[in-house]
Amino acid sequence: MSFLSLLLKKQLFRLNNSWDLSNTFCPCTEPLSMISKHLTSWKEYYEWRSIPLHSPVSLLLHRPLTIYYATQVAGLGRWTSGISHKLHIHYLGPEKELLQLSVFSELHALFPNVHxxxxxxxxxxxxxxDGEMIELCNYAHCLDRDCVCKSSSETVSWDAHTSKPSTVTLQLRSGFYHDRYKDIxxxxxxxxxxxxNAGIAAYSSWPPTIELIKDMDIPAVFSDYCKEACHLGASCITGVTGCPLNIPIQLNPFRQPMVVEDSVLWLPCYSNCFLYGMSKWSV
Known part of the structure; x- marks a missing residue:
């Protein structure tokens, strides 16, 4: 990664987990309107959140937006319409996410009235x-001292009277998924x-996790840096489970739009670039 891109990523978020940007360039408050259709591009997202296209927030927001899009490709799109009030996701292999957990507060806007x-x-x-619980009660704040995001009235919380939770909670678990699943x-x-960015073909720890996921019969969406890595990962999954994937390899419209410059592959690579997986494992 170039020095410029590394510096840019570090400057997007401050040490207190708030945006190091003006409110003009980041989503620090509620959207002006609820989602009326499925978002399918960064352009649509930026327009909905009233952010100029030259804002760099996509360098971090690709993580919650990838979760949002994964629910669509897995056939769980109804969550965005608020039919159910709870959505539980198991997110495997976080690393860089641990430094910027507040970006997941954008899930308030992407899944309104959903816990x-x-x-x-x-x-x-x-x-x-291990075991740390984090409740994201509001959006990550912007740099402007007088912005409404600093007001307590902007806190997003559980409304007991309407039974409409609007909460994002994160639970950290150390270890491999197949070792920790019983506890979780x-x-x-x-x-x-x-x-x-699963790298299924690159790590020997994946087969027992894949077997567990198949036995759970839960929709699973994997991503990787390039299409070739997805083909290798899909082949490994099929070899372990005997099941052909029914979520085909596809370009993620909410991939991180900055190339991974230190990739060992002689291919264009982007974080969360392609998606694939299973919407149902049982046959």
Whole structure:
């Protein structure tokens, strides 16, 4: 990664997990209107959130937007219309996400009136943070001191009178998913599993996790940096499960729009670039 791109990513978020940007360039408050259709591009998202296209927020927001899009390709699009008030996601292999967890507060806007609970599970989570619960009650704040995002009235919370939760909670779990699932299942049964930049063909720890996911019969969406990595990952999954994938390899419209410059592959690579997976495992 070039020095310029690294510097840009670091400057998007401050040490207190708020945007290092003016409110003109970041989503620090509620959207002006609820989502009226499925978003299918960064342009649509930026227009909906009233952010100029030259804002760099997509460099971090590709993570919650990839979750949003994964629910669409997995056939769980009804969540965005608020038919159900709970959405539990198991998010496998977080690393860089741990430094900018507040970006997931954008899920308030993407899943209005829904309690989104995410279990972040992976060996990169430090042991001293195992079991840590984080409640994102409002949007990540902008740089402007007088912005309404600093007001307590902007806090997004559970409305007991309308029974419409609007909460995003994150739970950190250290270790491999197949080792921790029994503990996690006591508290959280997922509607969807998301494995960003999975590298399934590159890591020997994946087969027992894939077997577990198949036995759970839960929709699972994987992403990777390039199409070739997805083909290799899909082949590994089919080899382990004997099931052909029914979510075909496809370009993620909410991939990170900055090339990964230190990739070992001689191919254009982007974080969360392509998606694939299974909407149902049983036959």
């Amino acid at each position: 989104v609970h995410i279990e972040l599970v992976g060996p990169a989570i430090p042991q001293h943070r 299942a006591q508290d959280s049964s997922p509607h969807l599993i998301v494995a960003p």
